[in-house]
Amino acid sequence: MKRRILLLSVFAAGLAAQSFTPTNPSALAARRWREQHERVIVDEFVTLLAIPNIAADRANIQRNAETIVAMMQKRGIASQLVSVPGGNPVIFGEMKTPGASRTIVFYAHYDGQPLDPKEWATPPFTPTLRDKQLDRDGQVIPLPAPGRPFNPEWRLYARGAADDKAPIIALLAAVDAIRAAGLKSKSNIKFAFEGEEEAGSANLEKTLAANKELFAGDLWLMCDGPLHQTRRQLIAFGARGGVRVDVTVFGARGELHSGHYGNWAPNPALLLAKLLASMKDDNGRVLVEHFYDDVEPLSTTEKRALAEAPDIDSDLMHEFWLGATEGGGKKLTELITLPSLNIRGMASSRIGNQASNVIPASATATMDVRLVKGMDPQRTAQRVIDHIRKQGFFVVDQEPGAEVRMAHPKVARVASSGGEAATRTPMDLPISQEVIRVVESARGPAVKLPNMGGGLPLVSVERPLGTHTIVISIGNHDNNQHSYNENLRLQNLWDGIELMAALLSM
């Protein structure tokens, strides 16, 4: 269902690929290696992309996992599949470094978003090279002959090309490059590749909790998500959490004729409208009492990072056809460090020419609340429910019957689900600062955000293992992830290999 989300297909239209020459020796070694092995790297990528990877397709998930394990073992990386009953396997791999005192774990996921093949220009599991973006009339081209270079603006189309098999291939190529150059890591390295991130990571925490020693590390680098819209490297030190709230308010037990009963029978669509309107002011500030109470303030370093982040707000407004934004003038990068309350959808009876001359029987809104560090999902959901009560609603958690509805002027059914807390790794930590230095030595000045606006299963890692997480991305921002025609720009893979080589050498 996420495929309708507007994608930034034309946002960075004018941007040239950044040409940054790494100062990091491993990144430089990776560049040399890649220039000589482009076809081999792409062939390995194509092999992996050709295996369907929807989380619910257990047989193919297993094939993916075994293929990746074989790729790791070919390189002598000790690896195994780890799972809990009912869960897809997490691929574990390890490269020990004698004398190293710390361990860095590289996370990626090999499953992909569910899809409808009919929406794809070419089959999602037939990796297809195009000479440019499909939206710009990109044509299908064959892989170049071995030894011939790839144009870095070419794109490889397949489910998982960007989200999130690319980091796996980049890591494996980076391992080859480092070894070929005789370079070494300063840390122990572990790999953890999940097989059901797009299905909600339902078993990740359980799997890690059951295998704490195996997955222990001083830092998890979460290799997922796209670069910043400016094509600069993005380092996000956290993610927002979230909790979903569904509200249904009720009118009569069935639809009523709006002529016979209009302005006598209460209209649940209006009741819902008034309730929703009470939740936010015109600047988008949430009016639910105590909503912001537990928000952990940003540190000086985090505030500075926000101030340094590129201001793309007016470009985004143009891209999205917006004449205004919420937040009283605050920038997007700052606003996503605050919690949000969003109406995902709203419905009551029918609209337009499908509408009848009725007073609807009920009205429903599905909302998501995005949380930031310090906020508890259940407590926040309870505050929303308290707010609904304060608006005069009798709140129930099941479909209310006649007695309940006749006993109260306003009745709302409220259900909250899917609570996940937010995390934010302090940017001031020595290891955070080291990651920034290493990333920038490989990729140039990075955009550093205290947290992403969206969610990632960071808590599922931090909670069982007591570790820190930092999100590192390599995909192009216009990769159509979660949609049809997902693709990776080859330059992003090349850059990703250099980035991973630098991080593997930390």
Next chain:
Amino acid sequence: MKRRILLLSVFAAGLAAQSFTPTNPSALAARRWREQHERVIVDEFVTLLAIPNIAADRANIQRNAETIVAMMQKRGIASQLVSVPGGNPVIFGEMKTPGASRTIVFYAHYDGQPLDPKEWATPPFTPTLRDKQLDRDGQVIPLPAPGRPFNPEWRLYARGAADDKAPIIALLAAVDAIRAAGLKSKSNIKFAFEGEEEAGSANLEKTLAANKELFAGDLWLMCDGPLHQTRRQLIAFGARGGVRVDVTVFGARGELHSGHYGNWAPNPALLLAKLLASMKDDNGRVLVEHFYDDVEPLSTTEKRALAEAPDIDSDLMHEFWLGATEGGGKKLTELITLPSLNIRGMASSRIGNQASNVIPASATATMDVRLVKGMDPQRTAQRVIDHIRKQGFFVVDQEPGAEVRMAHPKVARVASSGGEAATRTPMDLPISQEVIRVVESARGPAVKLPNMGGGLPLVSVERPLGTHTIVISIGNHDNNQHSYNENLRLQNLWDGIELMAALLSM
């Protein structure tokens, strides 16, 4: 689409059939006639109900019209079909009374609501007798042998049984009864049976305007609609008008990820909620400026009639499972003499498990405004549009493009359609008072309302002909009109024959 409307199937469960002995000689004559001709009357009814009567089905509409004309001509009633290009025929009939100085026109319609046969317990055009209501486990029974009486609580199931072929059959039987008794009318009598009322009476006004002399009358008795829920006779002296207003408000040009952009990109569902919330206060009073300015106040007689109308509000609340009503304690019968603003439906993106983690791209509400006498549909729609502007929206009447949307913080597309004015015939008119006397002499104390809450094509009659209209009903209130399993309780037909006989003799 009207079939989902909640029906009053059990409201009058405890009511016994009223046994009122008419004081009106024509009504008494009709009772005697009916008691001797029940089977013949029902046979004629069944013949008519067996002809499908959906307005769009032109061939069958023609068959209906010709069948009714034949029934009239068999009785020597001069009749003809009158139509305008593209319209279904209006059946015209006339019985002149020598020396009469006034003309009364009896209106009914022979078309029925569109339907889905799959929803019906028995085929809608196979008239089926049941020993009681289907909802009360009524079983199919054969017609009794000629000469054997019908149980008046039996019900005849077919599309049009109540709405609105019953008055046609009642009128024809009443004509037979009056003649058999040697009674006469004091007025010239005309009949006008429409063939597309359920399709919105699109051609009625045109047809009457093109044939003013033919259809001229001092009073049109609009024989349509059900009795009062208490089973008392209903006389409604008008109907509310209406105008539809569709509003769509816009966010980004597509759905946005609620994590990445939540509390930065404006949410159109919230904008719509705030807009709708601004339109009515918590008592249901419409806050649109000047909304009530043109409402023509009720006369003393009309107010008295309202005060005398039965108070069924608490019964209705129980029936509908309502814990409150709008209107600050005013009764339903009074509230429907005021204009209303009602949300028919509301939609934005998707809800529940269909919802995505998005900020919707747009949000739409379809509203209906019910008008009372004095209000102009277009002026009222304009006042709603002015209100939307006052809430800060730039209002357009077409899908707005990028430039418009980027130039304004809030943009709403608003379309109004289907405006029809309300009418209300003064209850003080001598002819109004005469109708009340005649009806009550045939049917006992009636419920008299200044207007119905819903709409009827009264303006389409009054405007071209400069006449008055009064609405007289005969169907049971629980007739499932506009829904599946429409039915007529036989006692209502018997009573209707007596009522029509009395009115034909006016």
